[in-house]
Amino acid sequence: MNGETDPRLLRLSDADNVLVVTTSLPAGATVLVDGAHILLRSDLRLGHKLARRAIPAGEKIVKYGAPIGVATAPIEAGAHVHVHNVRSDYTPTYHLEDVRTAAEGRS
């Protein structure tokens, strides 16, 4: 996995299959991930994650070089990686609403 990556996407460890968004990015924007241009299909807010490459269902999600859960559905490269397609190997994650489309967190 060589090639350039958008500086707004943070790779915490070489082993990671997700990147952290360091500034909010709108749906429709194009970002460079390991040399490939990828169209964002959803808004990605600061601190959220996108897939660095296609991740099949059942594969571990790796961030900080450590497994942080498992994919519950196939995830395309560049797609939002979150509670809708990842589950914990320990305890289920509690959330109040559909966080994929949550508004700006001003509630």
Place this chain on the structure above:
Amino acid sequence: MTRGYLRADGRKGIRNTIVVAYLVECAHHVAREIVIPFRDRDVHLIGFPGCYPNAYAQAMMERLCTHPNVGGALLVSLGCESFNKFRLAEVVRASGRPVRTIVIQGNGGTRKSVAEGRAWVAEVRAELDRLETVPMRVDEWIIGTVCGGSDGTSGITGNPAAGRAFDLLIAEGAACIFEETGELIGCEHILASRAATEELGQELEASIAKAARYYATLGYGSFAAGNAEGGLTTIEEKSMGAYAKSGAAPISGLIKPGDIPPRGGLYLLDVVPDGEVRFGFPNINDNAEIAELIACGAHAVLFITGRGSVVGSAIAPVIKICANPDTYRRLADDMDVDAGRILEGKGTLEEVGREIRDFVLALADGRRTRSEELGHQEFILTYKTFEPIGPACLPAA
């Protein structure tokens, strides 16, 4: 060299606070009324709401009322609660601090108890205000850290910056405590590999396994809805970010609430109760964890937040480190350190870590945190059960 208030047990405090402690919820109002006229004069309200006895709560109150930042304690009892007020008063008296117990039922009720309490506080306040400070070395400090209102930025800016500050303070001889074993689930192996001894490594792993079992029984991880909205997906992910607060020093010991680190170094505070699940969630909110860090002797607490917590604490200053640059802009008034600027290329982890270290030590030279200036003195204490720590948990003498 910083300066502190020397207590009879040899420990030094960076604040000279009087605590007014209610010993059951029924005495809470009277205690609060006593504090109100002194709210800007380092008189803090703490207490335990339960009417049934609990060894953990008793030990916590004893530690808190004899904390080095505390110069005196007023105990407010209704009269019929089970809390052992006699023992608490004796512990405070033996520590060389002024102490007084007001029993509302024996004292003519609310009005007379409030008046008597205020008179005692005024007198002790005047006495404590005359106390001079003495030099205090960095190796006499204990600093705790907690994160709350975490989001996807906490683990990449604020928490690792706090970890750098811990590394600096530990190198200077301080004792630093990180906590919430329920937020280290998934990190147990890397944690154990940093232990000073193999036996301690096993204890660390066991403490995380206990937390995982405990939370599995409850059906929820130590994970709030706002964590998910902020981009955190699983407890393991939150854990990896929280783990970064511990910095890079070897882990010297594993302590439980009320245990005071015997010397400098890095300690993990095990906050999850022992035995069967009995009284509910280990810590029902961030302030319960802060109170436990303070009961372990922490002079100050580093609080890293992404979503934007505004809390402080009774007894010890809470330095709020904001991990998220957007949150910082919204809540700058409540934040002491802007760690989110790292994401904007305006600072490095090393620079922010150094800033946090400097902020901590400046607290002993009159610097106040935002939450202190705003009057935040949150406090909560609930029921728990703990067994004593094992022999492998502390560094050898």
